[in-house]
Amino acid sequence: MKLASWNINSLNVRLPHVIDWLSANPVDVLCLQELKLPNEKFPYAQLKAIGYHSFYLGQKTYNGVAILARDSMPFNEASIQRNIPGFEDPQQRLLAVTLDGIRIICAYFPNGQAPGTDKFAYKLKWMDALSDWLATELATYDRLALLGDYNIAPAECDVHDPLAWEGQNLVSPVERAAFAKLCSLGLTDAFRCFEQAEKSYSWWDYRMLSFRRNAGLRIDHILLSPPLTAACERCIIDKTPRGWLQPSDHAPVIAEIRD
DNA sequence: ATGGCATCTCCTAGATGA
Numbered sequence: 001m002k003l004a005s006w007n008i009n010s011l012n013v014r015l016p017h018v019i020d021w022l023s024a025n026p027v028d029v030l031c032l033q034e035l036k037l038p039n040e041k042f043p044y045a046q047l048k049a050i051g052y053h054s055f056y057l058g059q060k061t062y063n064g065v066a067i068l069a070r071d072s073m074p075f076n077e078a079s080i081q082r083n084i085p086g087f088e089d090p091q092q093r094l095l096a097v098t099l100d101g102i103r104i105i106c107a108y109f110p111n112g113q114a115p116g117t118d119k120f121a122y123k124l125k126w127m128d129a130l131s132d133w134l135a136t137e138l139a140t141y142d143r144l145a146l147l148g149d150y151n152i153a154p155a156e157c158d159v160h161d162p163l164a165w166e167g168q169n170l171v172s173p174v175e176r177a178a179f180a181k182l183c184s185l186g187l188t189d190a191f192r193c194f195e196q197a198e199k200s201y202s203w204w205d206y207r208m209l210s211f212r213r214n215a216g217l218r219i220d221h222i223l224l225s226p227p228l229t230a231a232c233e234r235c236i237i238d239k240t241p242r243g244w245l246q247p248s249d250h251a252p253v254i255a256e257i258r259d
Numbered sequence: 260a261t262g263g264c265a266t267c268t269c270c271t272a273g274a275t276g277a
Contacts, residue, residue, distance in 0.1 A: 009276085010266060034276090036267070061267050062275075111276060151277070170277060203277070207263035217277075249265080249277080 001259060002027040005106070005147035005220055006252035007203075010036040011066070014248055015043055019050055021241050026051075027254060028070045029099060031106035031147040035064030042066070057082050059092045065106045065148070067097055075099050087129040094130070096137075102228070103141035105134075107148035112169045120169065123151070127178045134185055144225040146187060149250065151219055152179045154189065158218035160199065170219060187223035190235040190255045202237050203250045211242055222255045231258040 004027040008014040011032065022030065030052070035042070039058045047054050047068060055075075056066035069075060079098035083089055096105040107130070112123035138144060152175045156162040165171045183189065191200070201216025210216060224232055234256040242251045 013266075034266095113276085149277095168277095205263085205277070206265055209263095219277075246265090 001029075001100075001102075001257045002254055003029045003031075003104070003145055003147060003222060003257065004252050004254040005031040005033070005149070005222060007033040007108070007149040007220060007248060007250035009034050009248040009250065011043065011064075012037055012041070013246065015046065017241055017244060017248065019046070020244075021238075021252065022050060022052065022068075024240075025238065025252075025254065026070075028073060029104055030068040030252075031104070032066040032068065033064075033106070033108035033149045034062075035066055036061060037064060055080060055095060055097050057092045057095045059090075063092045063108055065093060065095045065108050067095055067099075067104055067106050069097075069099050073099050079103075084126070084129045084133050086133075087126070089126070093126070098141070101143060103137060103144040105137070105144070105146045105148075107146060107150070109149060109151045111151050112175065114169045115167070115172050115174070124174065124178060127182070131178075131181055131185065134182065134187075138186055138225060142225065143227050144187075145228055145255070146182070146223040147253075148221070149219060150179065150221050152176065153217045153219050154179050154221075157198070158201070160201065160215045160217065165217075170217060182223065186226055188226075188229040190222045190224050190229070190232050191218070191237070191253065193229065193232060194235055200237055201251075202253055204242060206249050220250055220253050222253055224255065224257075228257055232256065233258050
């Protein structure tokens with residue numbers, strides 16, 4: 001079973017990339033972030049035509065998440081969860097569904113803007129609520145995967161220029177502590193379970209030729225519960241679509257789980 | 260060097276992203 005996550009920065013613009021990528025990488029589950037479209041504009045039929053059914057939670061202009069599942073994957077309609085229970089939020093950032101017995105959670109963490117700002121406080125509050133809810137989810141579901149754009153680079157090796165980024169948004173100690181708290185619930189960063197090339201990143205700024213210079217950050221992650229971690233055989237970042245014409249600034253992350 | 264680039268809308272300017 002292959003699970004993937006990709007921030008596509010507008011599904012309107014990137015639908016052709018999603019379709020092309022899926023035809024080359026027929027994963028079982030693909031979590032998308034930053035749809036930037038309302039539910040009524042979600043391209044359900046186009047994705048259904050290539051063999052995927054979709055669960056989605058959109059809004060106009062900003063945010064929005066979706067889970068695409070191969071048609072053959074059984075799912076439970078009643079298991080769908082939209083946003084974090086008990087956390088009032090007009091921003092559509094989280095969607096969960098149980099697919100073939102695996103609890104799949106797709107999350108678009110708040111950006112945070114900069115430490116000390118209101119948006120940063122919201123990021124921490126959002127993550128706090130996520131932690132609390134995840135604790136109960138993990139008590140319910142043995143097999144759980146949290147996939148998404150975390151907007152946090154967990155370690156210095158996940159940053160192209162740690163000195164320049166020191167203390168800034170996406171890498172600050174308080175964000176890393178919040179990330180570590182998620183892991184302490186029993187989740188493991190699948191990417192770091194395996195040997196990886198140095199300077200492996202999942203996001204590159206559109207500006208300053210960042211992708212060409214590999215000036216990136218690793219902020220997109222797949223966190224797995226213990227049984228899934230034990231069964232995980234591979235985790236990679238696919239830089240290919242970042243090199244396509246008019247790309248998303250993020251690359252997809254893929255985890256391969258033994259059946 | 261607070262720019263650079265991409266996307267969206269109350270669309271040709273400003274907000275947001277990371």
